[in-house]
Amino acid sequence: MLNQIRLGSAPLGYRGTVEAIEPCDNASGISPEELESRLIELGFIEGVSIEVLHEGFFGRDPIAIRINNSTVALRRREAMAILVRDREQDI
Amino acid sequence: MKIALLAKPGVFALVGAPNCGKTALFNALTGSQQKVANYPGVTVEHKSGRLKSPSGWDISLIDLPGTYSLRARSPDEEITRNIVLGTMEGEAQPDLIICVADATNLRVGLRLVSELKRVGRPLVLVLNMIDIAERRGIGIDIKRLSSELGIDVIAASAVRRGGTDDLVYRLDDLAAANWSANTESNWTPPEPRELRAIQREADALIAQVISKPAAPDTLTKRLDKVLLHPAGGLLILLLLLFTMFQAVFTWAQPVMDLISSGFDLLGSLARDHLPDGLFESFIENGVISGVGSVVVFLPQILILFTFILLLEDFGYMARAAFLMDRIMGGAGLHGRAFIPLLSSFACAIPGIMATRVIDNRRDRLATILIAPLMTCSARIPVYTMIIAAFIPARKVWGIIELQGLVMFGLYAAGIGSALAVSWVLKYVFWRDSPTPPFMLELPDYKLPRPRSVLIALLSRAQAFLYRAGTTIFAMMVLIWFLASFPRPPEGATDPAINYSLAASIGHVLEPALAPIGFNWQIDIALIPGMAAREVAVASLGTVYSIEGGKEAAEQIGHALANKWTLATALSLLAWYIFAPQCASTLAVIRRETGSAKWMAITFFYMLALAYCASFLTYHIALLAGAG
Numbered sequence: 001m002l003n004q005i006r007l008g009s010a011p012l013g014y015r016g017t018v019e020a021i022e023p024c025d026n027a028s029g030i031s032p033e034e035l036e037s038r039l040i041e042l043g044f045i046e047g048v049s050i051e052v053l054h055e056g057f058f059g060r061d062p063i064a065i066r067i068n069n070s071t072v073a074l075r076r077r078e079a080m081a082i083l084v085r086d087r088e089q090d091i
Numbered sequence: 092m093k094i095a096l097l098a099k100p101g102v103f104a105l106v107g108a109p110n111c112g113k114t115a116l117f118n119a120l121t122g123s124q125q126k127v128a129n130y131p132g133v134t135v136e137h138k139s140g141r142l143k144s145p146s147g148w149d150i151s152l153i154d155l156p157g158t159y160s161l162r163a164r165s166p167d168e169e170i171t172r173n174i175v176l177g178t179m180e181g182e183a184q185p186d187l188i189i190c191v192a193d194a195t196n197l198r199v200g201l202r203l204v205s206e207l208k209r210v211g212r213p214l215v216l217v218l219n220m221i222d223i224a225e226r227r228g229i230g231i232d233i234k235r236l237s238s239e240l241g242i243d244v245i246a247a248s249a250v251r252r253g254g255t256d257d258l259v260y261r262l263d264d265l266a267a268a269n270w271s272a273n274t275e276s277n278w279t280p281p282e283p284r285e286l287r288a289i290q291r292e293a294d295a296l297i298a299q300v301i302s303k304p305a306a307p308d309t310l311t312k313r314l315d316k317v318l319l320h321p322a323g324g325l326l327i328l329l330l331l332l333f334t335m336f337q338a339v340f341t342w343a344q345p346v347m348d349l350i351s352s353g354f355d356l357l358g359s360l361a362r363d364h365l366p367d368g369l370f371e372s373f374i375e376n377g378v379i380s381g382v383g384s385v386v387v388f389l390p391q392i393l394i395l396f397t398f399i400l401l402l403e404d405f406g407y408m409a410r411a412a413f414l415m416d417r418i419m420g421g422a423g424l425h426g427r428a429f430i431p432l433l434s435s436f437a438c439a440i441p442g443i444m445a446t447r448v449i450d451n452r453r454d455r456l457a458t459i460l461i462a463p464l465m466t467c468s469a470r471i472p473v474y475t476m477i478i479a480a481f482i483p484a485r486k487v488w489g490i491i492e493l494q495g496l497v498m499f500g501l502y503a504a505g506i507g508s509a510l511a512v513s514w515v516l517k518y519v520f521w522r523d524s525p526t527p528p529f530m531l532e533l534p535d536y537k538l539p540r541p542r543s544v545l546i547a548l549l550s551r552a553q554a555f556l557y558r559a560g561t562t563i564f565a566m567m568v569l570i571w572f573l574a575s576f577p578r579p580p581e582g583a584t585d586p587a588i589n590y591s592l593a594a595s596i597g598h599v600l601e602p603a604l605a606p607i608g609f610n611w612q613i614d615i616a617l618i619p620g621m622a623a624r625e626v627a628v629a630s631l632g633t634v635y636s637i638e639g640g641k642e643a644a645e646q647i648g649h650a651l652a653n654k655w656t657l658a659t660a661l662s663l664l665a666w667y668i669f670a671p672q673c674a675s676t677l678a679v680i681r682r683e684t685g686s687a688k689w690m691a692i693t694f695f696y697m698l699a700l701a702y703c704a705s706f707l708t709y710h711i712a713l714l715a716g717a718g
Contacts, residue, residue, distance in 0.1 A: 021283075030527060036283040041159045042530055043198055045290050057321040058417040062426075064319060064533055069196045071315075071533040073413045078528045 007050070007065070008080035014052040016084035018044055023081040035081055042074070043067040044082055101266050102151045102183060106175060106207065107191030108199045109157035110406075110534040112219045114138075115249035115543050116191055117154040120259070145259065148266035153185065159199060161206050162280050165450030175210055176276055187213045187265055194224035194231060194246065195308075195535070197301070201293035202286075204240060209278040214242050215265070217258060221246040223537075230302035239296055250540055311406075311535045318407070324414050332433070335398045339437055339468070343390040350390070354383030369575070377571030380629070381622065382564055388438060389555060391468050395437040396551050397544065399430065404539035409531055416529050422510040423517025425449055426529050428458040432509070435465035439676045441551070443683055451527040457513050459683060460693055463676050464509035464669065466502045472625040473667050474501055480648030481660040497664075504668050508700065570619045574630075588630075593618045607705035608662040610655075617672070624672045658712035665708040669701035 004019060021039050023032035030038075044050075044067065053071060054064040062075045107113040121140025138154040155174060156167035163169040170179070177184025190207050192200020200216070207214055218224070218231065237244040245261050248254030281289065318324050358379045365371040402408050408430060416426030424432075427449050435442030442462045449455040466474075482494050517526075572592075579590040588594060597615035604614050612635065620627030632647045635654070651660070671677060671694045681690040 033283055035528065037162065037281075037286055038164075038528065038530060040283060040286045040290060041162075041199075041202070042532070043290075045287060045294075054315065054319040054413075055321065056414065056417045057325055058421075060321075062413060062416050062529060064315075064413065068198060070198070071311075071535075072530065073409070073416075073533055074530045075416070075528065078530065 003086045004083055005085075006080045007052075007082035007084045008076040008078070010052050010063075010079075010084065012052055012055050012060070014084075015087045016050055017087055018046055018048050018050060018082060019085050020046060020083040021081055022083060032081075035078065039078070039081060042072045043070060049087060050084060101148065101186045102153065103187045103189055103262065103265075104153045104155055104174060104185035105189050105191055106155050106171060106203070107157060107219075108159050108193070108203060110532060111157070111191050111193040111200065112249055113157060113191045114154060115540060116217065116219055116247065116255070117152065118543055118546055119249040119255050121152055142259075142262070144263035144266050146263055146267070148263060150262060150266050158203075160203065160281075160286075161210075161278060165448075167447065168450075175207070175212070176278065185212065187215065189215055189217055191217045191219050194218040194221045195227060195229060197231075197297050198290070198293055201240075201296060202289050204242070205289050205292065206278065206281070208240075208242070210276045212276075213265070213268075215261070216240065216242055216244045218244060218246045219249060222248040222251050222254065227308065232300045232302060236296070236300040239299065308535045314536055315410075315533075318410055319413065324410070328411055328414050331402075335395070335433075336436070338398065339391050339394050343394050346390040347387050351383065351387050354379055354387070357383075369578075372575060373568075373571065376575075377568050378564070381568070381571065382560070386556070388468060389552065391437050392441065392555055393548060393552060395434060396441070396548055399434065400544045400547050401539045404537065404544060406534045406536045409533050412529075412531065413533065420526070420529075422513045423526070424457060424510075424513050425451065425454040425527070427531075428454065431458050431462060432465055435462040435467060438467050438469070439463045439465065439673070440679050441555075443676070443679050446683070453521055453524055454527060456684065456689065457516050457521075459680055459689070460516065460696070461509040461513050463671065463673065463680075463693065463697065464505050464512065466505040466668070467624075467673075469624040469673065470501075470667055472628050474498060474664065476628050476648050477651075477660050477664055480652045481655075481657055501664060501668060504665075508669065512696070512700075570622045570626075574619055588615060606709075607666070607702060608656070608659040608709035609666075609705075610659070613659075613663060617670075620672050621674050623675075624667065627672075657717040658709050661712050661717070662705040662709035665704040666701050669697050669704055671697035671701075 005016075007016075007018075010016070021036050021044060023035040023039075048067055051066040052063055053066050056062050060076075062073050063079060064071055064073045065079075105113050105117055117138065117140065120142050140152050140154070142150040142152050144150055153174070155171040158168040158171045161172045161175065163172040173179035174182055174185065175188060188207055188210070190200065190204050192204070197218075200218075204214070204216055216236075218233070221231075224231065231246075233244050233246060243261065245258050247258045318327060358375045361371060361375045361379060365374060399408070402411070412426040412429055415429040419426055419428055428446070430448070431442045431445040433442075434445050439462045442465065443459050446455045446458045446462070449458060478494050478497055482497050485493050487493050487496060570593075573596070574588050574591050574593045576592055577590060579585070579587045583590060593615050594611075596618055597611045600614040600617075601609075601611045609617075612631070616627045616630035619630040628647065631651070635647070635650055677690050677694060680693050681687055684690070
């Protein structure tokens with residue numbers, strides 16, 4: 001589990017694979033279950049490849065993530081619920 | 092069975108995720124045969140259109156708000172769910188559900204299909220934007236997809252000529268089918284576990300039916316490198332906004348002049364051809380100049396909406412929300428509040444209506460409450476008149492025009508106070524409710540389709556003119572009544588308005604407004620100004636008996652320069668930044684929030700701000716010797 005990080009702390013250009021969705025706190029104003037559902041609806045599901053494409057100017061937030069064929073934007077705080085692993089490590 | 096069907100046209104509903112091209116498909120299928128209304132009780136647009144199938148069936152097509160799932164999260168999405176499930180009061184459950192999916196991004200669409208299959212209504216899947224999918228080399232085995240899903244799958248392209256022919260012929264067959272009246276739905280809100288399973292299934296299916304994976308859209312990628320660049324992206328956004336404002340204020344001017352002189356012509360025709368008296372005054376001052384003073388903003392609103400619709404169609408608006416999210420978040424606002432607030436610079440009414448895209452209720456309320464603080468175009472005539480009359484046309488620090496600087500300051504004061512109000516709401520009153528998440532899809536860039544933009548623009552224009560013709564018209568009549576009754580006594584020398592109810596109200600207000608430097612003439616002018624801010628200019632003209640009305644703003648300014656002190660003029664400017672001087676904005680707030688409470692809150696907080704700001708401005712100016 002050494003190379004597992006939270007997507008919310010991933011640097012620009014990071015490529016990886018989603019390992020788990022684990023909402024931990026209630027900082028998002030919605031229940032962890034709702035956050036989990038929304039993330040799945042955006043396309044975050046165990047096993048998909050992601051890439052951090054862009055980040056905002058202030059606090060490098062929010063971030064734009066490439067998932068399969070679509071690009072989604074979210075804040076780092078919510079992205080903390082997504083556990084990812086370096087893609088290079090899998091190969 | 093055929094007879095029963097002929098009596099009642101089949102109702103087909105379009106369901107799909109945002110950005111799947113559903114509305115373009117709807118436009119392609121129904122053309123100009125569409126009707127936009129609101130669902131009863133809520134302010135979600137109900138779009139329906141008629142389609143005559145090749146063998147003569149009448150099909151009523153409804154375009155439901157875009158949704159990622161039937162797990163509704165915003166008022167829009169609830170409508171979609173309730174109609175699909177048939178639980179919406181007064182709306183029949185559709186005979187057929189047409190699920191629209193973006194052929195270049197099937198993941199979302201297929202997940203929606205599996206939810207819709209549980210609803211139990213007849214269902215077909217349309218793979219929209221098939222032309223883009225083909226161009227990007229995506230191979231989809233439609234036959235296989237259809238047999239795996241157990242439903243009809245039809246490829247379509249809303250933009251290509253003949254791109255919807257297959258779909259129309261298929262709908263023709265379906266319209267002739269015999270629909271069972273009722274079906275049991277076994278849809279329940281899926282839990283995360285189920286959502287995962289559904290998405291897995293969809294992904295497995297995609298792996299089976301897609302023979303060639305999509306070549307990534309390199310154009311979008313390259314454009315985003317520039318447009319979403321942390322610093323460069325913000326700069327481009329600013330530049331775009333600047334261009335937009337230039338366009339709204341300079342391009343619109345000639346047309347606005349034309350409209351305004353058209354209404355003046357109508358007014359003078361009325362004056363010349365109607366017998367003098369009450370009826371003539373009603374037609375000229377109540378009807379013609381009342382409606383004219385609002386209709387004159389149509390060009391500005393259309394230009395603003397053209398920009399917004401083009402940027403939206405192009406796919407840029409989601410990027411703007413992305414770029415602005417952090418900046419807006421500092422004031423407790425949602426990234427999506429950006430577009431509504433931007434529209435509010437033209438007019439708060441379309442701005443407030445555009446807040447419907449914000450799903451969190453408090454975020455939406457915060458945006459609605461501050462939208463009227465954005466300097467709308469109706470304030471410009473008032474600002475221009477006072478600035479021209481009281482602020483000397485000289486340069487400061489050698490290069491900057493003082494008058495322009497004051498104008499800029501007024502805009503900045505509006506924006507700054509809006510951000511402050513939202514900050515106070517978020518961190519003082521609603522401290523306990525955490526910030527909701529910001530999540531949205533950044534769609535691939537697409538060339539805007541002129542036809543879609545035109546259709547949307549026409550419906551905006553219609554809605555605006557309809558409003559001008561109803562609510563605003565009623566308001567203008569009321570204000571004309573206040574300003575005209577009772578009639579002046581025989582042999583009166585002062586302008587008629589000085590004997591009217593408006594004058595009585597002005598005099599009643601006088602003690603309250605004297606501390607902020609307003610005389611009773613200003614108080615009177617503020618009353619008609621409630622209908623539309625800029626009407627105050629014409630009213631001041633009337634009160635000071637200056638001939639020429641609106642067009643003579645410069646002349647009015649000269650007269651005012653002799654009658655008011657600088658402190659009073661500055662105080663009136665400060666008043667206009669904040670004051671809730673627009674009855675139609677208040678009416679829209681009432682309608683959009685569904686309660687008079689929020690209208691009252693907006694009115695009183697703005698009034699309080701206006702009073703304090705004017706009081707401070709007046710007294711500081713007096714102290715500085717501007718009395």
